[in-house]
Amino acid sequence: MPQFFLNKRLIVLLVSIIILVALIGFSLRERSQPTWPEQFIKDTSGWVQSLVSKPTQYLVGFFGDFQDLQNTYQENKQLKTRVDKLVSLEAQVQKLEKDNKQLRDVLGEKETLSDYKPLPATVIGRNPDRWHELLIIDKGKINGIEQNMAVMTATGLVGKIKSVNQFSSTVQLLSALDPKNRISAFIQGEANAYGLVEGYDQEKKQLLVKRIPYDAKVKKGQTVISSGLGGVFPPGLLIGKVVSVKTDQYGLNQTAYINPGADFYDIENVLVIKRNTTQPSASDLGAPKGENL
Template sequence: MPQFFFNKRLILLLVSIIILVALIGFSLRERSKLTWPEQFLKDTSGFFENIFDKPVSAVSGLFSNVSDLQHTYDENKRLKSRLDEYVQIKTEVQALEKENKDLRKIIGKEDDLRKFSPIQATVIGRNPSRWHEMITINQGKLQGVEKDMAVVTAEGLIGKVKSANNFTSSVQLLTSIDPENRISAIVQGDKDAYGVIEGYDNKRDLLLMKRIPYDKKIKKNSNVITSGFGGVFPSGQLIGKVVDVKIDQYGLNQTAYIEPSTDFYDINNVMVLKRDVRGAE
């Protein structure tokens, strides 16, 4: 009896396998029309696929967008960092180019000052409240700087040494409002006109050259240079050019308004001129 049930089960298993293989073969062959069970299963699976596809795609797209956003943020951060480095490097290059340009001008200036002993210096201090009056340079007595020595830039005269310490010195600028700040000067022309630089017009940013004889014809744009007569400033140093001339109230002298050859707002590299003969200017 048990043998009979075992054989029966084996026969059913074999029949089931044969039917399954037949169904698989039937479903795999090319057909233009599906059976209704197949159509039902396919439609049902397609319906549920459409239901879950959009949320899954949305969630997947969200994570993808977040990842792209993070990547963009990191990339922008790197680019900003590189841009900051570029700006810093560009600023340093511009400063070096300007310093190099100033030094080249000074080197060229030394060729015209062989009868003097130029001492190169750098401006290391300037008081905002006395911007037009004083600067501090990094050379002093130990480098040969002494009081009343002339100080020039590549563009021309800027002032004289007011006081000297061992390592630094204070330079009084031509624009300083000081009654004792006077320079013997010449207006160049067909006939030179002599006068004295004393005073500064703050409103027009012009130097005042006074005591010019009334009968001297002064042309605008004429160069003004040092005369060298005082013994402090070497002769021939450019001061500026004439932009205006006025007769004084008594009609005996003229006053010329001089545009400085040097930009007094931007002084970085200078030379202190040492000469053998010095006197009161």
């Protein structure tokens, strides 16, 4: 009797396997329409998914909109604070300009070191082999361009006039690896730190400000501008911002790495800076011939 039941179970198992294989083969064959059980299961599962997903999407969208509203409120609050500061700063600038004008009138001074005239120009040529060194602009002697004039974009200083033709000029970029390519600059802070922009790190794409006194407090994010003390570039031209500072091996000076304000790679339009005041010669400043600051 037990042997009979054992054989019966075996037969049932074999029949079940055969039916299962037949159902799998039936379901895998190509059909233009699914069977009604498949269609019922798909319709039911689709309805349940729709029933669950719509409220979920609504809740996610509601909380997302609420978060965006909070972010907008915070940003609006910060912008209002900045606007209030700008209004106050504008009033201070106007007052300082008025005081400065009155003092200059009293002293009879008509020009300052920072007075200059910008001459707009367009880049018309660039050598791929010297892309980070030189570019050619469409202004020359006929337009009043002279050698060693500063050249900048709307975002910062890019270089100086290296040579001048009648109708075009060649600009030497700050990123050019030329030991004579130096600019007197200072880093704005509680006490200004003076140094020379000389050198360019091609890997980091950063300018180097060298010969900063060892005891000068230079921090990341401080602004670097031209000092005007070299006699060539007018003061106040933006050069970039400090990224990092390191002391030389002897501990006597510091070198600051600067992110340039201008993009040396993509330059289309520039401003050539013509100073209104008389520029001292390199020999007057004690610089070697052919070198300027």
